[in-house]
Amino acid sequence: xxxxxxxxxIPLFPLLGxxxxxxxxxxxxxxxxxxxxxxxxxxxxxxxxxxxLQLNDTQSxxxxxxxxxxxxxNFSVSFSFLVDPLSSIMMLIITGVGFLIHVxxxxxxxxxxxxxxxxAYLNLFIFFMLxxxxxxxxxxxxxxxxxxxxxxxxxxxFWFKNTEYNNAAKKAFIMNRIGDLGLILGVIMIFMNFGxxxxxDVFPKAEAFGVGSPAITWxxxxxFIGAIGKSAQxxxxxxxxxxxxxxxxxxxxxxxxxxxTAGIYMIxxxxxxxxxxxxxxEIVTIIxxxxxxxxxxxxxxxxxxxxxxxxSTVSQLGLMFVALGLGAYSTGVFHMMTHAFxxxxxxxxxxxxxxxxxxxxxxxxxxxxxxxxxxxxLTFLIGTLAISGxxxxxxxxxxxxxxxxxxxxxxIVWGVALVASLMTxxxxxxxxxxxxxxxxxxxxxxxxxxxxSPKSMTIPLMVLAVLSVIGGFVGIPxxxxxxxxxxxxxxxxxxxxxxxxxxxxxxxxxILMGVVIGLTLVMILSAYLIYVKKKSLPAENETSLNPMxxxxxxxxxxxxxxxxxxxxxxxxxxxxxxxVVERLFIDGIVNGSGRIVTWGSKTLRLAxxxxxxxYIFGMVISVIIIFLVKSFI
Amino acid sequence: xxxxxRNPIYNVLYLVITFLCVGGHYLLLSADFLFAVHIIVxxxxxxxxxxxxxxxxxxNKETExxxxxxxxxxxxxxxxxxxxxxxxxxxxxxxxxxxxxxxxNIGLVKNLGKMLFNEFLLxxxxxxxxxxxxxxxxxxxxxxxxxxxKEVAKNKNGRATISTLPVQPVKELTHE
Amino acid sequence: MNNVSEAIQGVPLxxxxxxxxxxxxxxxxxxxxxxxxIIIFMCIELMLNAVNLLMVAFSAHHNEGSGQVFVFFIMxxxxxxxxxxxxxxxxIYNNTKSTDINILNKLKW
Numbered sequence: 055x056x057x058x059x060x061x062x063x064i065p066l067f068p069l070l071g072x073x074x075x076x077x078x079x080x081x082x083x084x085x086x087x088x089x090x091x092x093x094x095x096x097x098x099x100x101x102x103x104x105x106x107l108q109l110n111d112t113q114s115x116x117x118x119x120x121x122x123x124x125x126x127x128n129f130s131v132s133f134s135f136l137v138d139p140l141s142s143i144m145m146l147i148i149t150g151v152g153f154l155i156h157v158x159x160x161x162x163x164x165x166x167x168x169x170x171x172x173x174a175y176l177n178l179f180i181f182f183m184l185x186x187x188x189x190x191x192x193x194x195x196x197x198x199x200x201x202x203x204x205x206x207x208x209x210x211x212f213w214f215k216n217t218e219y220n221n222a223a224k225k226a227f228i229m230n231r232i233g234d235l236g237l238i239l240g241v242i243m244i245f246m247n248f249g250x251x252x253x254x255d256v257f258p259k260a261e262a263f264g265v266g267s268p269a270i271t272w273x274x275x276x277x278f279i280g281a282i283g284k285s286a287q288x289x290x291x292x293x294x295x296x297x298x299x300x301x302x303x304x305x306x307x308x309x310x311x312x313x314x315t316a317g318i319y320m321i322x323x324x325x326x327x328x329x330x331x332x333x334x335x336e337i338v339t340i341i342x343x344x345x346x347x348x349x350x351x352x353x354x355x356x357x358x359x360x361x362x363x364x365x366s367t368v369s370q371l372g373l374m375f376v377a378l379g380l381g382a383y384s385t386g387v388f389h390m391m392t393h394a395f396x397x398x399x400x401x402x403x404x405x406x407x408x409x410x411x412x413x414x415x416x417x418x419x420x421x422x423x424x425x426x427x428x429x430x431x432l433t434f435l436i437g438t439l440a441i442s443g444x445x446x447x448x449x450x451x452x453x454x455x456x457x458x459x460x461x462x463x464x465x466i467v468w469g470v471a472l473v474a475s476l477m478t479x480x481x482x483x484x485x486x487x488x489x490x491x492x493x494x495x496x497x498x499x500x501x502x503x504x505x506x507s508p509k510s511m512t513i514p515l516m517v518l519a520v521l522s523v524i525g526g527f528v529g530i531p532x533x534x535x536x537x538x539x540x541x542x543x544x545x546x547x548x549x550x551x552x553x554x555x556x557x558x559x560x561x562x563x564x565i566l567m568g569v570v571i572g573l574t575l576v577m578i579l580s581a582y583l584i585y586v587k588k589k590s591l592p593a594e595n596e597t598s599l600n601p602m603x604x605x606x607x608x609x610x611x612x613x614x615x616x617x618x619x620x621x622x623x624x625x626x627x628x629x630x631x632x633x634v635v636e637r638l639f640i641d642g643i644v645n646g647s648g649r650i651v652t653w654g655s656k657t658l659r660l661a662x663x664x665x666x667x668x669y670i671f672g673m674v675i676s677v678i679i680i681f682l683v684k685s686f687i
Numbered sequence: 688x689x690x691x692x693r694n695p696i697y698n699v700l701y702l703v704i705t706f707l708c709v710g711g712h713y714l715l716l717s718a719d720f721l722f723a724v725h726i727i728v729x730x731x732x733x734x735x736x737x738x739x740x741x742x743x744x745x746x747n748k749e750t751e752x753x754x755x756x757x758x759x760x761x762x763x764x765x766x767x768x769x770x771x772x773x774x775x776x777x778x779x780x781x782x783x784x785x786x787x788x789x790x791x792n793i794g795l796v797k798n799l800g801k802m803l804f805n806e807f808l809l810x811x812x813x814x815x816x817x818x819x820x821x822x823x824x825x826x827x828x829x830x831x832x833x834x835x836x837k838e839v840a841k842n843k844n845g846r847a848t849i850s851t852l853p854v855q856p857v858k859e860l861t862h863e
Numbered sequence: 864m865n866n867v868s869e870a871i872q873g874v875p876l877x878x879x880x881x882x883x884x885x886x887x888x889x890x891x892x893x894x895x896x897x898x899x900x901i902i903i904f905m906c907i908e909l910m911l912n913a914v915n916l917l918m919v920a921f922s923a924h925h926n927e928g929s930g931q932v933f934v935f936f937i938m939x940x941x942x943x944x945x946x947x948x949x950x951x952x953x954x955i956y957n958n959t960k961s962t963d964i965n966i967l968n969k970l971k972w
Binding site: 691695698702705706709712713716717720721724725728729732733736737740741743744758759761762763765766767770773777798799802803806807810814817822824825828829 | 912920923935949950954
């Protein structure tokens with residue numbers, strides 16, 4: 055079918071964009087590069103829509119094989135794509151939000167010298183992310199997984215002349231790799247147990263293993279470790295706040311909307327396996343909860359716009375993992391979708407603010423930007439309302455669904471998740487008020503340059519704002535009178551397993567909703583009172599904080615902990631190895647063999663005296679030796 | 688005597704005596720033709736050649752250099768070792784200690800000639816070629832190059848000067 | 864004469880091996896011991912003779928003619944070698960005015 059081949063084109067266009075821009079990086083002008091990049095993603099987006107519509111009609115997944123990739127012995131992998139409801143939603147998000155961010159970047163990176171390089175990397179990232187979600191086997195997913203890790207490294211360290219940024223990029227990549235070890239081991243175990251690594255082979259056979267079998271449990275735990283690294287959960291989350299060293303569009307695309315959601319995608323894809331391992335699901339829930347709460351507490355005390363948003367991302371990812379851990383896979387995907395919208399919006403808005411403030415990122419020096427940046431103000435407000443879970447914005451529906459599922463399973467989980475959500479509302483509005491309301495605290499020369507961002511930046515903001523408003527409407531639960539279209543759409547992917555269906559009575563749901571909304575409004579009000587009415591500002595420097603505050607402000611000193619516990623011993627070991635093994639041993643052997651050869655040749659050379667009598671002597675001696683040897687053999 | 692005597696002429700003469708003895712052994716082994724050829728070729732031609740060269744080079748007892756003692760000692764020991772090794776190697780074959788009938792006819796010229804020209808024809812021809820080569824080489828090596836030098840001298844000076852220049856400038860190499 | 868020749872019995876082979884070896888070793892000793900090139904040549908001839916003797920002895924014992932033919936060839940080769948060797952020696956003497964073997968040490972690096 056024509057439609058099937060279209061699937062192959064979807065990742066192809068960003069790849070071509072990358073190649074073209076990359077090869078002619080210094081020869082094409084900035085406008086051309088930006089145009090090529092945006093167009094390629096736009097084409098992919100249009101094709102994704104086409105595929106989505108077809109999927110909607112026929113309700114069946116599409117397979118398309120490019121070629122047989124590896125065929126050896128028992129192991130064969132084909133380079134093929136699978137488009138089913140889950141991957142088509144992800145494709146839409148990736149290409150759609152990606153396209154908006156590309157357009158935004160043409161404005162944001164306009165004055166940057168590495169402009170073309172940036173777009174090349176962005177296109178490459180879109181390509182890899184599409185590979186990740188479209189792959190029909192674990193190997194292709196892994197290729198995409200590693201590829202987005204690579205692009206993350208390239209883009210975080212985009213301004214590579216700064217050593218701190220390079221360190222942040224390295225940190226991101228290395229922490230990803232730590233998680234990837236788990237992923238690789240998981241895939242190997244899958245191959246060992248199932249004999250194949252294509253989804254179509256693995257998932258039907260998984261039933262035979264039974265619930266709670268050790269093999270499945272181990273596989274799921276290992277896969278989850280990979281997700282921990284990629285999606286920044288405890289303990290591998292410290293790279294995400296540091297990754298804010300990259301340009302803001304990068305933070306928006308990679309660390310809000312797409313790459314960090316790769317972990318969510320993977321677990322949702324493997325839902326068949328995870329449903330058979332309740333132990334792993336508990337672990338997922340616990341880690342998700344811990345991360346959500348932990349990151350939220352840190353975010354309350356941060357003063358950098360992007361850091362607050364970074365910790366908020368970590369926290370929201372935790373909530374998504376909670377949803378997955380509760381078995382509500384489509385809820386997790388739903389929240390991921392809405393989160394993509396409003397988090398990208400928030401990041402882009404922050405970028406707009408930073409752009410206006412000539413690079414200032416500390417909210418202590420912002421304020422009163424409402425009258426200078428009206429469009430940014432409005433869109434940021436919409437984003438903040440969405441993330442706080444105020445109806446009818448997008449975040450409300452998804453978050454509420456998570457909370458409802460949590461309450462149905464375990465009220466404690468619901469309680470902790472609720473606390474995390476309330477704190478989210480609090481610190482987001484704190485951020486909002488400190489940035490946009492009140493008096494202008496910027497220095498004079500910065501104040502001169504404050505201006506609204508160009509159209510290329512504000513239009514994506516507006517589009518995302520609209521999406522943040524209406525994005526939730528695909529998931530209106532039955533209790534509110536809607537039919538949960540998203541759940542229906544995703545139903546083929548997530549088979550309902552016995553024992554996971556949780557039904558709450560409608561009245562319970564109403565009460566829950568009311569409680570949540572009420573408490574959220576209380577938090578918003580308190581933020582308003584503290585930061586607008588009382589006009590209190592965050593402390594100027596650290597020493598004036600009480601110890602508890604300082605602890606939270608310094609991110610619980612986790613980075614320092616990692617440095618002293620993990621990095622110092624590793625550095626010491628590597629130095630020891632270098633001194634002993636490398637210098638003495640290996641260099642000794644290598645140089646030594648050279649020295650031995652030289653010494654040997656110098657010595658042997660002395661045998662050639664040129665003296666004929668000496669040679670005759672040698673001949674006679676050799677004859678004797680030959681005789682001896684021959685007679686004794 | 689061959690080895691240890693000082694005067695080279697004595698060496699040659701002792702060697703002649705040795706050859707004669709070995710020739711006598713040939714006779715004992717009923718190799719008549721070889722005895723004759725041995726005497727003629729070795730004692731007659733080769734030794735005479737040696738004598739010519741020694742007399743040409745005017746070697747006598749005083750100009751004979753000696754090796755230093757260490758090497759002499761080492762030489763003796765090495766030779767002794769060689770003897771022991773070879774004898775030891777050949778001892779394993781307890782070859783016939785028996786007398787044999789030496790009234791066979793293979794030493795006769797007729798039989799030897801028959802074998803030479805039937806089975807060993809190719810080596811025979813090649814040996815003749817070898818002798819030719821040796822002859823040409825010896826002649827060429829001994830040739831006097833003065834004529835060429837004379838011509839070169841003539842061209843340089845513009846008129847014929849018969850100068851008896853030495854063949855090559857003699858380089859005094861240092862003794863080690 | 865016939866009586867004499869009939870009366871002479873063959874000498875056993877062992878003795879000939881000993882004799883030949885002794886001659887050969889003496890030749891080797893001479894080559895290592897002497898410093899004059901001409902004497903060394905003569906000792907080489909001695910070694911060749913030892914080998915010749917051995918060959919003839921074996922041929923007589925096994926009633927093979929090929930031993931003697933081979934001796935024939937060896938003699939021819941020895942003659943050729945002596946001729947050429949002495950010619951080279953004379954040329955060298957003309958150049959270096961010495962017949963010391965230690966002078967001839969150009970065959971090195």
